[in-house]
Amino acid sequence: MANEATTPGAPLAGKVVLVVGASAGIGADAARVFARDGASVMLAARTEGPLAAIADELTAAGHDVGYVLGDVSAAADVARIVDAVVERFGRLDGAFNNAGLTQSGRLDEVSEADFDRIMAVNVKGVWLCLREELRVMRPQGSGSIVNVSSIGGIRGSSGLGAYQATKHAVIGLTRTAAHDNGPLGIRVNVIAPGPTETPMLDETRLAIPGGVEARIAATPLRKVGTGREVGDAAAWLLSDRASHISGVVLPVDGGYSA
Template sequence: MSAPTPVADLSGRCALVVGASRGIGASAATALAARGARVAVSARTAASLHGVADQVRATGAEAHVVAADVTDPDSAQRVLDEVTEGLGPVDVLVYATGQSAVGRFEDLSDDDWRRLYEVNVLGAVRLARAVLPHMRDQGWGRVINVASTAAKYGSKLQSPYNATKHALLGLTRCLALETAGTGITVNAVCPGFVDTEMVQQAVPLWATQLGVPESAVIPGLLSRVPLGRLLQPDEVAQLIGYLASPAAGGMTGQGLTLDGGLILV
């Protein structure tokens, strides 16, 4: 692989990717490593991360694995301490973990709402709170949240997911204002339908709710996408890599849509 250009180069930087065991998070870890960053990968279990760490090392970058549950209020500082000891202070935070819930609003419980707010919002809050002091001290930092097109418009049968992604984008904008002028940028990526395990796991739930065969769910989703295909995780990861790079130093508070034209229809 050719060396990154200076505006894309993350050599000397340390990135922490939360939710890195699969999908967009795993692809983001290798994309940041390819730009020269040292990369720490985090998820609930260490066993799920070793393959991703190996992919990071295959680029020639250093990798560090740290297991943590983002719903544990004490985990953020522990993760930060472990990464700092293993790779150095965190310069780039990518919050790529998330959960969904599919069902009619009346059928979704308080527990469903609490679970999604803990994972999709409060985890991001705690990690950002942990990393921002170092970023402020050094006058440089990147916080990148993986939101969704669901952060920008309403949708049926996923009210907790939709509401939490709106909250994550709102958090992104508020932090961007509070850190403006410090050398820190805070942005979000808002993907549409991506070929991930989370999407595949939701297919039976969507089929039940919509009363259609499972085989009809993905074609039904793609009928709304002008490009007519699922995005690949690496496509989202490349956008994350851009936002992490010096080239994106003038961009903050944005929710960048990558959706194959979904929200145009």
């Protein structure tokens, strides 16, 4: 996605948004969308090289961007990430919790170590992010959080059992957080992307030959989505234009779940 200037009447103007898992794929493209839509953006991920490159790209385009390193499965790292947002920008208005791993194989084929790792990142990581983001948003009395699940969190399929279990769990965390924090003025929603052109999709293509093509054939729009399309949907949920939307699961899947 090419750099774009902030759009007129930008829906995220004046807001500070944290993007977790921002070094590639959906996270990187979503960060570009949020910056285009007027937000000041803090990027977070484990690997500095790609993260710094995206921060430099957006800064060169005139956007207000910072970055911080951390592992979402480590509580101290997540606390430090959120503290860095407040130190840099003074507040936190929105968060996009996107960090995640994929895993293929039947449930009985998954090793205990692999199961523990994907749960630590995809489920515990989302919980830790929610906990720390809400720590800042609750005193403010406002905020919007978008977690990233998957179409695999809505329906099952063969060969991705542990991954799909984590994505179902993200939806449960989101719905509970929406109930807990709605009275405090904080909205929490979840995006459920279908197949999206990312490095993770390339891994799926290798692990499950023909699986992606079968998904496309079963998708009414007959195409794979883009990170920008997911980012556009998330930007709407983060903005005041979705001010009465909380606890929803929004598929961004070309109609696959219809």
